[in-house]
Amino acid sequence: MVEKNAGGVQSVERVLDLLEAMVRSGGPMSLSELAEASSLPLPTIHRLLRTLTGRSYVRQLSNRQYALGPRLIPLGEGAGEQLGAFVQPELARLVAALSETANMAVHDGDKVLYISQVPSPHAMRMFTEVGQRVPMHNTGVGKAILAQLDDDAVRRIIDRAGMPAATERSMTTLDELLEDLRVTRERGYAIDDNEQEIGVRCFAVAVPGSPTPAAVSVSGPISRVDxxxxxxxxxxxxxxxxxxxxxxx
Amino acid sequence: MVEKNAGGVQSVERVLDLLEAMVRSGGPMSLSELAEASSLPLPTIHRLLRTLTGRSYVRQLSNRQYALGPRLIPLGEGAGEQLGAFVQPELARLVAALSETANMAVHDGDKVLYISQVPSPHAMRMFTEVGQRVPMHNTGVGKAILAQLDDDAVRRIIDRAGMPAATERSMTTLDELLEDLRVTRERGYAIDDNEQEIGVRCFAVAVPGSPTPAAVSVSGPISRVDxxxxxxxxxxxxxxxxxxxxxxx
DNA sequence: AATAATATATCCATAATGCGGAAATCGACA
DNA sequence: TGTCGATTTCCGCATTATGGATATATTATT
Incomplete structure (x- = not known):
């Protein structure tokens, strides 16, 4: 044995490495790019990809490059549902106590993906939709998640995604954001104060120990949410x- | 060798079988349920699940049941994006020629999931959103996909999902739907005529040979789409x- | 067009890896 | 506390995946 292994099934771990590399790259990858990303021998990668393509979890383009395949979509959807189903009761308790809309979102690339929601009983309420993806820099859940990363990681995300202003209260410079995140870390929760939409305020807390960074929030009109x-x-x-x-x- | 294997890596194929079983079940599953669903020995399943849980692709509930894990979500999202990126130019050609909104959707459980869209240049246009899931029985893409299945499979889907009417033109009985699908198969394309929303008509064609059933469509106001x-x-x-x-x- | 260079795919002998029967442990229920 | 069904760990065996070497495509160069 050349290296110790954490008890996982080797070929499965390697397949997961490959899929993760393909997600990170964000686009199709050639065999040799995958070899570099995973430091595995070419024949091994080829064999694993062959298995995945045979099942449509990876597809091969006419360039001979490899891309994530359509079969992954139902998997992701199913995971979202099953996670949401578990989270739902917790969010419902929040809504029962606070009467404002509660959300859970996970970090996904350079954005934040809503995976679960329980709406407020009030007629005037938030209208976020499960499955929607929103920017990180001007939402409660987004900032709660960013606050768990170090400044360099935040910088990289903002470099790619930019900081489009949704309202005149949105932060638009990296320095502002980093300062806000510093305060958020100290305080232990994030606030979105009219940054995503005028008239809406939101409190958010990161989910501790979550494998994909996640956060929960409650949000509502500033008249009630003070x-x-x-x-x-x-x-x-x-x-x-x-x-x-x-x-x- | 007891059985012939289609050249895939065994443990990877088995992991995919397990994940697919978990998607199908729609909720958490116990080890023994998984054993029955996959006809694999318990220790084997346990070892594979252990690998997956170690990487957060599967999570174990306090019941000791297993559910799809959060890491699958970015995978599914990434697959959707990479597929969409490729499909986009084809849809753009449709819009260039027809000036109406073009969509692509895939079959996902009992619904249809929009994975890519190019909007019409007209001011009055369709407003479907990528990531949205819509019923199968009253949408163009949904019916195009259903038409590729046999009547029994259609029946099972409708049994679970029901046939809620979106408009007074929506079909509400299984027999109506099956007859409509028969016509669709014969004709080679599906029509949604005011069934999903009054004033909107939609033409849809199934994507041939797609691993997850899929369809493309164009839709717009009945005044233009005749x-x-x-x-x-x-x-x-x-x-x-x-x-x-x-x-x- | 012909050739070189590079990347991708296939073979196949080897042993490391994953396999699964058997046994231990855990947890629910009485 | 004792019993039963389910889950988890153990470990010797051989089946399975591995990767160096080789063949075959594909692209670049002259």
């Missing part, structure tokens, strides 16, 4: 986040 | 669908 609301909401958000985190780890 | 439009649209849709199908296979 400082006093925050005082009541944050401890509940913390509890919900750690309950979810405990189940995920 | 019989004459269909005559021009269908051959172009066919060409786009087979171009996409060729690349996917």
């Amino acid at each position: 400082g006093g609301f925050g005082k009541r909401a944050v401890p509940l958000l913390r509890r919900a986040a750690s309950a979810i985190g405990a189940e995920l780890s | 019989g004459g439009f269909g005559k021009r649209a269908v051959p172009l849709l066919r060409r786009a669908a087979s171009a996409i199908g060729a690349e996917l296979s």
